Structures are given as C-alpha cells and as structure tokens.
Amino acid sequence: MAQNFGxxxxxxxxxxxxxxxxxxxxxxxxxxxxxDTDLETLxxxxxxxxxxQQVPGPTPVPPAPAPLPPxxPLPPxxPVPPAPRPVPPSQPAPLPSRTLRLLEERSGIAVSANGGTLGIGPxxxxxxxxxxxxxxxxxxxxxxxxxxxxxxxxxxxxDLRTIPAFVDYFPNEDxxxxxxxxxxxxxxxxxxxxxxxxxDQGISSYQIGGTSFDVTQVGTLEAEVDFPDFAPYIGVGWxxxxxxxxRWGFFMDLxxxxxxxxxxTLNAPGAASNPILAxxxxxxxxxxxxxxxxxxxxPVLQVGVTYQx
Numbered sequence: 455m456a457q458n459f460g461x462x463x464x465x466x467x468x469x470x471x472x473x474x475x476x477x478x479x480x481x482x483x484x485x486x487x488x489x490d491t492d493l494e495t496l497x498x499x500x501x502x503x504x505x506x507q508q509v510p511g512p513t514p515v516p517p518a519p520a521p522l523p524p525x526x527p528l529p530p531x532x533p534v535p536p537a538p539r540p541v542p543p544s545q546p547a548p549l550p551s552r553t554l555r556l557l558e559e560r561s562g563i564a565v566s567a568n569g570g571t572l573g574i575g576p577x578x579x580x581x582x583x584x585x586x587x588x589x590x591x592x593x594x595x596x597x598x599x600x601x602x603x604x605x606x607x608x609x610x611x612x613d614l615r616t617i618p619a620f621v622d623y624f625p626n627e628d629x630x631x632x633x634x635x636x637x638x639x640x641x642x643x644x645x646x647x648x649x650x651x652x653x654d655q656g657i658s659s660y661q662i663g664g665t666s667f668d669v670t671q672v673g674t675l676e677a678e679v680d681f682p683d684f685a686p687y688i689g690v691g692w693x694x695x696x697x698x699x700x701r702w703g704f705f706m707d708l709x710x711x712x713x714x715x716x717x718x719t720l721n722a723p724g725a726a727s728n729p730i731l732a733x734x735x736x737x738x739x740x741x742x743x744x745x746x747x748x749x750x751x752x753p754v755l756q757v758g759v760t761y762q763x
Contacts, residue, residue: 561763564695566705568593568758573614579760581696585627589695590619593756601646603745604738605661608646608677615641616711618687622694630692640685640713642752648675662722663734663741671731673723679746685713687754695760707756714750718743 562581568574568591577591595614600607620636650658650669658669689709697703720739725732 560696560699560701562696564703564760564762566591566695566758566760568705568707568756570707570756571752571754572616572618572711572756577618577758579622579695584698585624587622587624587632587694587696588620589622590617592617600649604741606675606738607649609649610644610646610677612644613642615643617641620687622691624694630694630697632691632694634687634689634691634707634709636687638685638687638711638713640681640683640711642713643678643680645679646677648677662731663737665730665734667724667731667734671724671728676721677742678719678721679716681713681716681749685711685752687711689754693760696762700762703760703762705758705760707754709754711752711754712750713752715743715747716749718746 564579566577573593573595575593579589593616617639622632624632691707693705
C-alpha cells in the first residue's frame with residue numbers, strides 16, 4: 455500500500471510538472487505574438503521607419519489604362535479624301551491670276567500716238583470696266599496732190615481733220631481683240647484749182663459739162679469739197695492700252711467711217727455773165743458729187759504705240 459501511495463505521488467508531480475511547463479511556454483509565446491502584431495501595425499502606419507526596412511509593404515496596383523474612344527468609320531460611299539500636299543516654305547502658294555492682275559494694276563489711263571488713213575495724232579484712253587474702254591483723240595494731216603475727175607485735173611490741197619470718240623468692247627478681257635464703235639467729228643475737206651487743157655492751136659480751155667470753154671470765158675475754175683460734220687464709226691481692232699500691269703503697248707484699228715456723200719462747190723468768175731457756162735457748171739458740180747460719192751464710206755486703218763501711267 456505504501457508503494458501504491460508513493461507511485462501516485464510521483465504520477466501527480468509528473469502531471470503537475472507537465473502542466474507547469476505548458477503554462478510557462480504559453481505565457482512566453484504571448485509577448486512575441488503581441489510584438490509581431492505591433493511591428494506590423496507600426497510599419498503600416500510609418501513605412502519609412504528603420505525597423506520596417508525588412509518588412510515588405512503591399513505592392514501597388516497600377517491603374518488600368520483609359521479605354522480608347524471607338525472610331526467612327528466613314529460610310530462606304532464617302533471615300534476618305536487624300537490629305538492636302540503641304541507646300542514647301544520656300545515655294546509660297548501661287549496667287550490667282552485675278553489677284554496678280556490687281557496687284558499689278560496701274561492708273562488705267564494711257565496715251566498713244568498713231569497714224570493712218572485719218573492722219574496722225576494723239577489719243578487718250580481710259581478704262582471704264584475691265585472689258586470696256588473709252589478713248590478720244592485728234593488726227594490731222596495736210597498734203598497736196600492732183601486729182602482728175604470728169605476730164606478735169608485739179609491741183610488739190612487736202613486737209614484731214616478728225617476728232618474720234620470711241621468705245622472699245624473686249625469680249626474676253628484677257629485678250630487684245632476688241633470691237634469698236636463711236637462718233638467722229640469730220641473736218642476733212644479739199645480745195646482745188648482746175649488745170650486747163652491746151653488744144654492743137656495752143657488755146658487753153660476747160661471741158662465743163664461736156665462742153666469746151668475757152669479759159670478767157672471761164673477764168674480760174676475752183677472746187678471746194680467738204681463733208682457733214684459728224685460721221686458714225688464701227689470697226690475692230692487689237693490692243694488694250696490700259697490692260698492690267700501694262701506699260702508700253704501696240705494697237706491697231708480697222709474700220710469704216712460713214713461720212714456720207716461730200717458737198718461740192720464749183721466757182722468760175724465767167725459764169726456770172728455766161729448763162730450757158732453757169733448751166734454747164736451746175737451740171738459739172740452734180741457729176742463731181744456723184745464721182746466723189748465713193749468716199750461716203752471712208753476706210754480707216756490706224757496703228758500706234760501706247761503708254762499707260
């Protein structure tokens with residue numbers, strides 16, 4: 455019995471020792487867990503602390519990229535236009551022809567010197583519209599020559615005096631071709647002295663109206679020819695003296711002046727005392743007017759040079 459009692463005491467102390475050892479291990483493990491928990495909290499709140507260098511923090515998650523907006527494709531019936539070709543800086547874009555002409559525009563007033571069947575003289579041209587000009591000038595020329603009309607030769611002085619006032623229309627303002635119309639003040643006139651014929655007997659005579667008159671009966675036969683004061687004109691031409699940017703130029707006119715039939719006057723001193731001579735002189739005058747009727751359409755050809763201010 456004493457042996458059983460002693461065995462029970464040993465078992466009791468063994469169990470107590472085991473329990474005591476477990477209790478001590480449990481009490482030592484609690485501060486370490488608390489310390490680990492506090493260090494983890496410290497590092498989370500103060501990540502730059504020196505005690506936390508070995509503690510890895512949470513890996514940041516990068517933000518997701520923003521989604522691209524959906525593209526709107528062109529309808530199949532509308533092809534994508536090609537991109538404009540860039541102009542190199544050294545080659546500026548060319549200006550339109552109209553803009554260039556405006557930049558080069560001069561005064562729109564030009565002077566010219568011309569000569570032709572109307573004589574010689576100056577003209578002044580002004581632009582009204584890009585395809586419409588107006589001009590005015592003066593032409594003059596005097597010369598002497600012999601004309602033979604109705605078997606009588608006249609030693610004639612001719613004086614050409616005209617003042618044309620024209621309007622030029624250009625169907626294409628970029629071309630020099632034009633249509634011209636206007637009015638001409640007509641001061642053209644001629645005066646002549648009839649030359650006598652000498653027959654076989656050496657007698658000087660005139661053949662007037664189909665009748666021969668001795669020079670002593672007639673005296674000096676004089677003729678005067680003039681035209682109505684105003685004559686319409688129409689024609690064509692080439693050259694625009696007031697074209698944009700133009701300084702020097704050339705022009706030509708080709709047309710007709712409707713100066714109508716001339717007025718003819720014949721004078722002979724002997725007609726005052728000789729009714730037969732007076733009658734034949736009137737007949738000669740009418741015949742001469744008919745012969746000179748070809749000049750009612752007077753051809754005009756003028757050429758010249760122009761200068762625009």
